[in-house]
Amino acid sequence: MKSPVQLGYTLGTSLLLSAAAYFYASNWGALSRGEKLAPLLAAIILMYALSEFFARRPGRAFLSRLSLLAGCLFFGVGVALVGQMYNSHADSYTLFAVWLIPALLLAVITRWPPFSVLSFILAHLAYLLYFFPGFRSSAIxxxxxxxxxxxxxxxxxxxxxxxxxxxxxxxxxxxxxxxxxxxxxxxxxxxxxxxxxxxxxxxxxxxxxxxxxxxxxxxxxxxxxxxxxxxxxxxxxVKYTELLIHFLDESFILWSLIFVVLFIWGNVRFLNLVRSSPSAAAEDNPNSDAVSAHNAFTMWASRILAAAAIAIATVLGTAVIIGFLVLILEIDHPEYAMCALGAIATIGAIAAGKLNGVVRYTFLTCGMVVGMSSGIILDSFPVLLFFLLTAVGAFVFIPGTVQRIYCLVAGAVMGWVVLDWMLDGDLPVFSALGAVLLILLLAAWLLIKQPGVRWPLLYGGYPSFLLVFYILTFITEGTAYYLMNGLFFLTVTAAVLLSLRRSLTWVYVISLIFWTAFLVYKYYDLAWKLLHKSFSLALAGLILLGLTRLYERRLGDSTELSALCTNRRRTTVWLLAAVTLLQLGFLSAQTARSEWHLAHGQTIKLELAPVDPRSMLQGDYVILSYEVSRPEWDEAQWNRLESKGKAALVLAPDGAGVYRLERLYEEGSSLQEGEVLIRGKWDGYRGFDFGIEHYFIPEGTGIDLVNQVRYAEVKLSSKGDAILVRLTNG
Incomplete structure (x- = not known):
């Protein structure tokens, strides 16, 4: 299966999986617990069956592995779903550790890199969350x-x-x-x-x-x-920033100035050494192909090292210039001096064609940053326009693809600042900037034939245009909002498929990044109902899968496709079946345990603490806070609590049947009649976290819920684990 076909199937499958997730979210309140879990278990079984089906067909090895990956992802969703469904108390790291087991087994069995990457990520999340629950480390x-x-x-x-x-x-x-x-x-x-x-x-x-x-x-x-x-x-x-904040004074600025000069000088000497050092192959045979390869690599490496040196020197140099003007010379209005220094640095860098590249571009970048900053401080259009024109002049007069890409991106940033001064509102600013970038792209693609100008415009202009286009999908309103989002999605999808077909790797990578960003983040921001989003994503996925299938049929049964046929050994089939049964068994066992908990647990009533609805409402669930979550204790009690991390509280009912905090539980101590135990974690910020702080609700009902409820009914096991049952107003 060729790469465009693999990509088409992957993107289509991703859209269908996203559609399923949105469908679940849109119907969360209407589905029973069995209706929520059963489709997920069926999906895991279906993915394993599809994997076996594709494994026995020519040219379907990729789809076979993709089905297994989808099944593993469904299992991860299922682990989270069980926790959400029962609002049960569980350590965050256990969710990732459980998910890690089948992912790691599949990585060993299939030896497919995506499973290895997934296992790597899950292992690190489980490890870090074990020591830093919620990634909060204030009490450690x-x-x-x-x-x-x-x-x-x-x-x-x-x-x-x-x-x-x-x-x-x-x-x-x-x-x-x-x-x-x-x-x-x-x-x-x-x-x-x-x-x-x-x-x-x-x-x-x-x-x-x-x-x-x-x-x-x-x-x-x-x-x-x-x-x-x-x-x-x-x-x-990062280290210079740390030193700057800790030791900022006149002497530090002077030492920084000396350091910047020595840093640039040292990098120039080092790059000259790298470029002049011959390889072993060059010494043995000066005319060999190895010499050409060595020279090409040396040029590439020197560019990387030069870019790193310029980035460091620019940040340090800009900070030193501003610090020198403010702390050493004590100028009351340094923006005028900054404007003059910026102009001298940029014009000098453009004119000094024989100057060393690291020195030249450090001066150019420092001049642009300092000069543009002065223009913003002065709120002066002529100053801003001058430095925009210096970026244009640098693009025209400084040769080199990398150099011109840099100048184009710098010019786009400065153009945004200039347009922001000229136009009122973000929409006209980014619309104008996007139009300019689009014109440059079309001119480079259709009209400009000179490689030294054409490719820098394409390499630098395309990601800049997509970024501006992406920003426009956020700031448009009304009907234009949906049109802009739809147009963006169609554009990047077409760019991904066409660039891969034509082997334009750089276009493919950039487009795929924006396609993923839109699907993962932006699509949720649309004002449609979740159900509508689910149907639209499913439709897009089916269309993409259909187009991929049509394209695949045009390829025919080539030798390459036939060679990808895979016949799994019987041992592998049984191992994959065992992993599938392991996933199904865990989800079933967790569900059975939670259902038993609901049937046999003790019901208590907890009072909800006042919460700002604006911070309480998050998507389709609300974040709850309880009156017992932040006890009013003395400093000694707090110190004991900080050292524990995990702890348990003893609760007892008041005259109205609402359970109140009695004391911090000491392991081994006995409870009095009527008292119950509830276990939680102390995070030092929100107070106690009992694992029942998230309550999932129908879409768009969060504000109404906040205004109506006062209490929560909770089921407690004998060990103190809690499950949130429902919210009430009395």
Whole structure:
């Protein structure tokens, strides 16, 4: 099956799955618990059956694996559904840990990368939520936070090492392990959150990147060299920001100025060294193809390193310039000096054709940032227009594809600022900017033949145009809102399919990102009822699947398609069947347990605490707060509670039958007659979380519910686990 066919089936299936989710949401209040769960169990069985069906047909290996993936996703939805359906108290990490089991088994059985990626993500979510429930760590010691994060980072570095040794075959897992290790160590090194221990994490973080960049350069791994350059830029900017906030004074600005100069000089020397270093193949055979490959890679690597250096130097240089004017020279109105310095820097960078690239573009970017900032502060149209024209001039007079893409994107940002000054309202501003970008794209595609101008306009203009188009789908109103959203979705869908068919990889990747963003986030924002969204997504999915099938039939039974036929071994069939039964068994057992809980639990009444409806209403459920969630205790009680994390409260009924807080439960102690136990977690922000804070309701009824209810009926097990039954007004 060729890539366009795989993509078509994947996108069509995604639309149908989204339609099912919206249908569930729209009918939530009308469906019984059995009606909610039964279709999900049937869907898991159906996905396994489809997987077996496709596995026995030529050219359907991809659809067979895709069916298994859909079944695994249905299981994850089912795990969350059981928790929502019964409003039961459960640790967040257990949901991901349970979901991880079939995902990991399927990854081992099928050896298909999406299952490995899903397992990787679920494992990290389960691990982090185990130590930081809800990702809130305010009541956890710094030592524990740092040790937990560094342990996870160390595991990821081990995975990365094994991948380098080809013991882990998935390129996606290799990339994710590198990104995750850096992200965890960067967070652990943050001196704002971890004041005493965070600073010590900087050393291993610096060592990691100091080793990674030259290693990936030697081994010619472009993607990881790019990541290393990006991470070095992020690290330098984050650490400079930390130092700036902690030590901002005149001496710091002077040292920063010296550092920026030395940083730029060091990068220029380093890039010259990289470009001049010959490869081993070049020394053995100066005319070999290996020399050309080495030169191409060296040019690519130097661009990445130069971009990272420019990004760092721009941020640091801009901060130093502003700090120098304000703190050192103590100028009362630095915006005029900023305007002059920005003009000198930009014009000088455009004119200095022989200046080193890192120095030139650092001056150009600093000048644009400082100059445009001064124009905004002064609210001066001539100043804003001048710096917009400098971006246009840089595009015209500075050759090079990457350089002109940069100038075009900078010009688009400055154009937005200028149009915002000229026009009143976001809609006319972004409409005008989108029109200009569209004209540039059409001109580059249809009229301009010079590669040095055409490709920078396409590479830089297309993502800029889609971003502006996407913004317009939020700010239009009335009928135009729906027309704009529909037009955007059709545009990016057509771009995804056509770009893949014509092998325009860069268009395909950009379009797919915006297509996913629209489906995941934007579509929910539409004012239609959820049921209407469900039908429209289902229709779009069926149309896309039909078009994909027609396109596939035009391909015919090629050798490539026939070669993809797969006949599973009997062992694999039984293993997949066992995984399916495991998923069905867990969901059934959880449902049976919760139903037993409802039938045999003790019913109590809790008073709801006052909640602002604007923060209470979220989509199709409300967030509840209880009168017993935030006890009025002395400082000693709070200190004991902070150290526990998880805790249990003892409740007893008042004269009206409403259960009130008696005391904090001590393990092993006995309850008095009439007292009950309720278990929860203390998060230090909302108070106690009993797992019954979310109540799902019919669409659009949240405000009415807030105004009517005062109490909640709750079922308690003998161990103190709670299930929310219903809300009442008396």
């Amino acid at each position: 010691s710094e030592w524990r936070i740092v040790s937990v994060l560094l342990a996870a980072a160390a595991v990821n570095l081990v995975i990365l090492f094994l991948a380098e040794r080809r013991l882990v075959a998935s390129p996606a897992i290799k990339a994710l392990s590198f990104i995750t290790a850096f992200g965890l160590m960067l967070y652990a090194s943050n001196s704002f959150f971890l004041e005493s221990l965070g600073v010590w994490v900087n050393l291993p973080l610096f060592l990691l990147l100091a080793f990674a960049a030259p290693y990936y350069y030697r081994t010619r791994q472009k993607s990881f060299l790019l990541l290393s350059g990006l991470f070095i830029s992020i690290l330098a900017i």
